[in-house]
Amino acid sequence: MKDSWRRLAERLGGRLAFQAPLRELTSFRVGGPARMLARPEDVGELQELLASARRERLPFIMLGGGSNLLFDDAGFDGLVIKLGAGFAGLEGAGSLVRAGAAAASADLLAWTVARDLGGLEGLAGLPGTVGGAVAGNAGAGPEGLGRAVTRLFVLEGDGRARSIPAADLNFAYRRLEGLPERAVILEAEFALTSRPAVEIRARLAEIRERRGGQPLGGRSAGCVFKNPPSISAGRLIDECGFKGQRVGGARVSEVHANFILAENGATASDILALIDRVRQGVLARRGLALELELKVLGPGGEVRA
Numbered sequence: 001m002k003d004s005w006r007r008l009a010e011r012l013g014g015r016l017a018f019q020a021p022l023r024e025l026t027s028f029r030v031g032g033p034a035r036m037l038a039r040p041e042d043v044g045e046l047q048e049l050l051a052s053a054r055r056e057r058l059p060f061i062m063l064g065g066g067s068n069l070l071f072d073d074a075g076f077d078g079l080v081i082k083l084g085a086g087f088a089g090l091e092g093a094g095s096l097v098r099a100g101a102a103a104a105s106a107d108l109l110a111w112t113v114a115r116d117l118g119g120l121e122g123l124a125g126l127p128g129t130v131g132g133a134v135a136g137n138a139g140a141g142p143e144g145l146g147r148a149v150t151r152l153f154v155l156e157g158d159g160r161a162r163s164i165p166a167a168d169l170n171f172a173y174r175r176l177e178g179l180p181e182r183a184v185i186l187e188a189e190f191a192l193t194s195r196p197a198v199e200i201r202a203r204l205a206e207i208r209e210r211r212g213g214q215p216l217g218g219r220s221a222g223c224v225f226k227n228p229p230s231i232s233a234g235r236l237i238d239e240c241g242f243k244g245q246r247v248g249g250a251r252v253s254e255v256h257a258n259f260i261l262a263e264n265g266a267t268a269s270d271i272l273a274l275i276d277r278v279r280q281g282v283l284a285r286r287g288l289a290l291e292l293e294l295k296v297l298g299p300g301g302e303v304r305a
């Protein structure tokens with residue numbers, strides 16, 4: 001271990017770990033260890049971590065709730081950064097709300113509903129954090145929570161803080177474009193609408209009921225594939241006969257064919273092999289190339305498309 005990391009580890013104590021298991025930090029609960037796992041509690045610590053990673057040319061990745069991520073069985077040969085509770089603040093002035101990236105999406109939703117503020121109902125029942133939800137423009141339908149974002153506060157890869165107005169960003173289908181490369185989302189600002197709580201709660205109930213069609217009990221990472229323009233990916237996979245198919249401990253859900261469940265003994269390789277099988281089958285039978293919604297990371301940080 002280099003001296004700079006040793007010194008940082010002494011300062012951060014247990015909040016910088018080496019060869020740290022990642023499986024407990026993701027909803028699939030598979031995958032190998034991270035070379036390093038850090039849990040900074042403030043911007044200063046985060047800046048130091050980013051500076052060390054930059055100096056050593058070490059790849060880094062942000063981890064929120066790990067509910068949309070698949071790490072390789074070999075793990076991640078770099079630095080995984082999971083923002084600590086110091087980044088989970090929620091505050092508001094009128095209908096403008098600021099949420100820290102480490103805040104749970106569920107906490108943000110509950111906080112806004114308690115103040116009769118509508119606009120984030122798509123977060124109903126969604127696991128994970130605000131940072132992960134913003135980075136993937138998560139939501140209940142094709143439109144994500146990005147449409148309520150007015151501004152993001154980020155740290156760029158070189159450690160500089162910056163505020164980016166929504167006009168400079170593009171929230172596309174399960175994708176955020178316009179963030180500088182390697183930027184870390186610290187906070188998001190949302191413009192919400194004052195609405196009677198009963199209306200908000202009715203909408204939440206509707207969305208939760210729709211989620212009843214998802215296998216919410218098992219170990220999954222939500223939808224594996226994005227919906228092609230003309231048809232839902234789940235329906236397509238079902239029509240191609242993949243429901244219930246398995247590779248090792250990975251199985252295509254019988255409840256919702258766009259969910260892969262990791263069962264006892266499942267590995268990341270099982271899940272990847274099943275993903276490949278479904279993709280190839282759908283391409284061969286229907287001529288449609290499915291795109292991943294799930295973020296699949298290789299051991300060097302490469303993202304699988």
Ligand SMILES: Cc1cc2nc3c(=O)[nH]c(=O)nc-3n(C[C@H](O)[C@H](O)[C@H](O)COP(=O)(O)OP(=O)(O)OC[C@H]3O[C@@H](n4cnc5c(N)ncnc54)[C@H](O)[C@@H]3O)c2cc1C
Binds near residue numbers: 027105131
């Ligand atoms: C049962 C189940 C149901 C789901 N249903 C839905 C659904 O209906 N709609 C939907 O959109 N998603 C759904 N998901 C997927 C997932 O919950 C969401 O995408 C969620 O918002 C991801 O948040 P996270 O904190 O877990 O992100 P992670 O999985 O930890 O990370 C996702 C991505 O965001 C990046 N990221 C995280 N934090 C930051 C940060 N601070 N700065 C920069 N980048 C960051 C990561 O590097 C990664 O690329 C579901 C998942 C499960 C398990």
